[in-house]
Amino acid sequence: MISLEYQILIAVLLDQLFGDPRWLPHPVRLIGALSLKAESITRIILPERAAGAATVLIVLGLTGAVTWGLVAGAALIHPGLGDLLAILLLYTTIAARDLAKHGLAVHAALAAGDLAKARGRVAMMVGRDTEELDEEGVAKAAVESVAENLVDGVCAPLFFAALGGPVAAILYKAVNTMDSTFGYKNERYLRFGLVPARLDDLANFLPARLSALLIPPAAFFLGLDAQGAWRMLRRDRLKHASPNSGHSEAAVAGALGIGLGGANFYFGKLVEKPKIGEGKRPVARQDIILTIRLMLMASALSLGLFLGIRWALILA
16 A cells, blocks of 8 residues: 555645546535535524534534545555545645636736636635725735635645545545535524534644744745745734634735735625735735745645654654
8 A cells, every 4th residue: 555645745746737627526515515414404403503513523423434434445445446545535635726726817817907807716716795806906815815725725634634644634624614614604604603613713723823834934935025924924813803814814915015904895794804914015916926836835845844744753
């Protein structure tokens, strides 16, 4: 059998080569369907908050059992088949290429002067209203999305993959999917989604901080402002409403010398978010490219860090 370290490396290579093939039955979509089915059952028999907790237990239990069973069963048939399935499962948890692809699509539309198309493309990346965004607003939205999703799209899956292989990585994606499904602060999910949202915060706690710490050295290697990245990380990392999202956004803002956050509309309602970064200049479309480069470099550094720690523990 191939060691887990090489399985992860191959999975990362597959992501860089192919991204997320839409024709494959992606585990996240299956987990999302399972989450909604579990919600429909638990809401009938339990109070809202308890139903949310029960849904988490059902989804994590079934997801973990099925993932382990598939990999173990495939390995029993043939070790190579077990390796192949483990690699494919790991591959589905990593989204660096797709994250870059979405950002580049927004940049291309802005570069072509098609603001309407750029608004439509960035709407696929963010939850805010995009219909009235100007060019700077579109660029800022794309930068914030790439910076934030560095954690749950790349670094956190790599962290859990190095910690516990495909089962741990898929379980992380299950937690992340339930937060995306139930983590809304509206009447339907305010109580039901409390446990999924808090569990997602807990799962991302270490990965968010580790990945943010890698942005200053990534900025250094790319010739950007490493000192600014470190300064803004220390100053602004806790300004975000999320306990985790502000870390990477603050470091990216410092590396580029731009300001993030501020006022945006969500479902027609104005939301004033704290400003992150010094805002030495307006956010430009080229900052999308620079953020993607930062994301990819920080992802490579996190891969090296997590695998290096794993190898060191094995050799110790």
